[in-house]
Amino acid sequence: MNDAYERLLERYQTITDLEQARMVLGWDQQVTMPDGGTPARAQQMSTVSALQHERRTDPELGELLDAVEANDPDERQQAVVQEIRHDYEREAEVPADLVEEISRTSSEAQQVWERAREEDDFEQFAPTLERIRDLQVERAGHVDPDADPFAVMHEDDEPDLSIETVERIFDRIKSDLVPLIEEIRERGDAPASPFEAQGPYDEDEQFEFSKEVLETLGFDPERTRLDRSAHPFTVGNQYDCRITTRFNEDDVVDGLLGTVHEFGHGLYQLGLPDEEYGSPLGEAQSLGVHESQARFWENHVGRSRPFWELILPEMRDRFPQLSDVSVDEAYEAVNRIYPENLIRVEADELTYHLHVLVRFEVGREFVAGNLAVDEIPRAWNDRMEWYLGVSPETDAEGCLQDVHWTEGFAAFQAYTIGSVLAAQLDAAMREDLDVDALIREGEFEPIREWLREHVHRHGRRYPADELIEVATGEPLTADYFVEYAKEKYTDLYGL
């Protein structure tokens, strides 16, 4: 029995190492690879993916899972089996040529999407989008023929937080945030950002400043890197964690908060237990939990007043043109709400979730077959009008703006789960720590340690729903996020 468990861990170690190798190849491609390297790299990535799939679906892995389960595993072993089984069953049930076809279609779809967006021509993308939907629905049918395909897709990334939980969260957002945003909109346009007024900002200086901020937040230099890439991301493991960021020449805040966001992802990785590298206990829980760590640091630290009391003097040393900007002005600027914005990645902390809601609803209807592909632009624009009072004039600024649908339809809600959970963690942390005082003093260690103790060190020891209870004492709820949002923005906008 112990022998079966050891062998199970060995096999999972190989799967982890392949995943990590693939991530290094991907990081390298985006950060250091010469441009000409693409053809060979695409080939290498595809080979490593195929080997991963082979190992993940190896019937011997299934037999080992059964053997461990049949022999009175302890709680820890049960947790390991459950997490590996989740991945195994999802992959093993799906025929290899369907996996292959999905992968090829998605990769071709990226180029189709890119051109369609450039040319603002949804019709170009529509047949591909339909094909991806059909393949994904077929795949979901293999994983669980009795379940709602959209729910199956959701559970790929978020197995322990049901689609009903997500619906409840969106109901709260609709009932509480939509009116709040309307109230803010009625106040008229937010004042111009003093940061934008004082631009441009040299990108090399911004990069140096981001490094300084990471040092202030406490990013272990022995185990981390910061680089630039076209799209910010975080990869690695507890020993080697790499974040990337990008800069906006016109507004120094974008790069700064982007870096703080990725720092949150990175800190989660670094907090996973060293000795569990290669086992599920040494891996991050779901997408939503990962996102909560990024959003905690971006929003509850990076958009807080104490943070700007701390960081603005440092920032003025680096960018003397900011010498006349006050803490209040900075705090207001990083918390502006602009419902007129059409683009998700440029959205503020509140309206962001309505952009997610639009995608959640349209994607779900499309997967369910209640919406034909050519009805998507209209359905999208209607919802933008309902929730935000604006409607895109082009599909490029509407339903063609995100690449995500080339990969699937159920990834967006992780962003909202992340924000909701970040607020819940923030509230729980404040029971134990004087968070504002610590931020103001630049004393981030107790905050990092709280997160490590309550979230990071558990790895995948608990399913996401249990982990949230272990960390905060109660199940996932949108209460804290709604309360935080109302309090902060009522104060900021004098509502």
Added chain:
Amino acid sequence: MNDAYERLLERYQTITDLEQARMVLGWDQQVTMPDGGTPARAQQMSTVSALQHERRTDPELGELLDAVEANDPDERQQAVVQEIRHDYEREAEVPADLVEEISRTSSEAQQVWERAREEDDFEQFAPTLERIRDLQVERAGHVDPDADPFAVMHEDDEPDLSIETVERIFDRIKSDLVPLIEEIRERGDAPASPFEAQGPYDEDEQFEFSKEVLETLGFDPERTRLDRSAHPFTVGNQYDCRITTRFNEDDVVDGLLGTVHEFGHGLYQLGLPDEEYGSPLGEAQSLGVHESQARFWENHVGRSRPFWELILPEMRDRFPQLSDVSVDEAYEAVNRIYPENLIRVEADELTYHLHVLVRFEVGREFVAGNLAVDEIPRAWNDRMEWYLGVSPETDAEGCLQDVHWTEGFAAFQAYTIGSVLAAQLDAAMREDLDVDALIREGEFEPIREWLREHVHRHGRRYPADELIEVATGEPLTADYFVEYAKEKYTDLYGL
């Protein structure tokens, strides 16, 4: 039959991709990885190596080789089969636990060797060295029980240039170079280097200068990178070729010629046919052929007078302290012979090969069992005395100086094969091109193209011995190297 050939190529593609992934992991570890990443990276490398071994020794690979061979393959297919079979048979004949034990022993041996060298204590290393020898001899017995084990080891890297060929080369070196070096030694010490006199040289400036030199030589920026690392090396493929270099603050020439050397390795990779990536036809031939490309550029270009006519003005722009150094002084400085030197990696173009000869002879006697492990220091020092007239006072400067024996005993001769072949290629090229004039004008394209046409584009299409005949019109011979050395140094030293 075509089907078997396609399947063979597919399998080899996977092996290539794993090898390339392993190289990226290794490059990353030495160039970009945070120091703390080592434990996870070691684990990833070991997993990828194990998967490579599994694929390389898969019995189905052997069956496909047989199937292709049995069905009247054309010449190209024969070449592919022969190269894959060489690797397959070597790996498949060796039991997996022996492979595993060799790998573990070698990796532990590195640390033992490092400490023994630091403490100048050969006895600490002796038992490990014996163990490595025994394991390597056991391995050679599996590959070919009837052959001389040292010859088997040699053929791992150099299957087509027999050990007898290597012996003939060393005989020529002994009979022709040893007296030449003695003559030079009798002239007394070489004049001090004006480069050393004008140091130090800022390392960032040296890095920028190396980039300039690579641009001058014509290193395609779309497909290449230059970085720094503790030990210079080249990795990659025809699409993505990465060289590293290191700098000596006291002598700008070291980093420059090191970069030119790696450029030669890199150019070979870039010249392999794009469309053959993943097949033996898209891979470099043996270690010795690879080394010949590096040494051609380092010695026949980088140490030539026309090169210094070209490069010295550029160099003076970057390092104004060199304004008074003349081309003649520079040319003499980069071609100094110093037989009193004890360290291979610091040796000049001539004595270098006597350092190799010492290792070749001692290694061979040790593998044959004619030399006990504790007799190695004495055997080493005797040979240094015979060939170079000097004897190390410590083993740290003697038989403990190189890490290579932790991996095996037959790698050094590739350096000498490389120099010999470089001179042979240089002579053949001079039949077609006015090499000196091209170098003086900085017109490197015809030189690069000659090498591509005669060597690079063939990949492993021909075995090394045939490739040499295809490229130069005759089999490998030391004649050209000896002639080149005599002419150059007779002139330089006024012998």
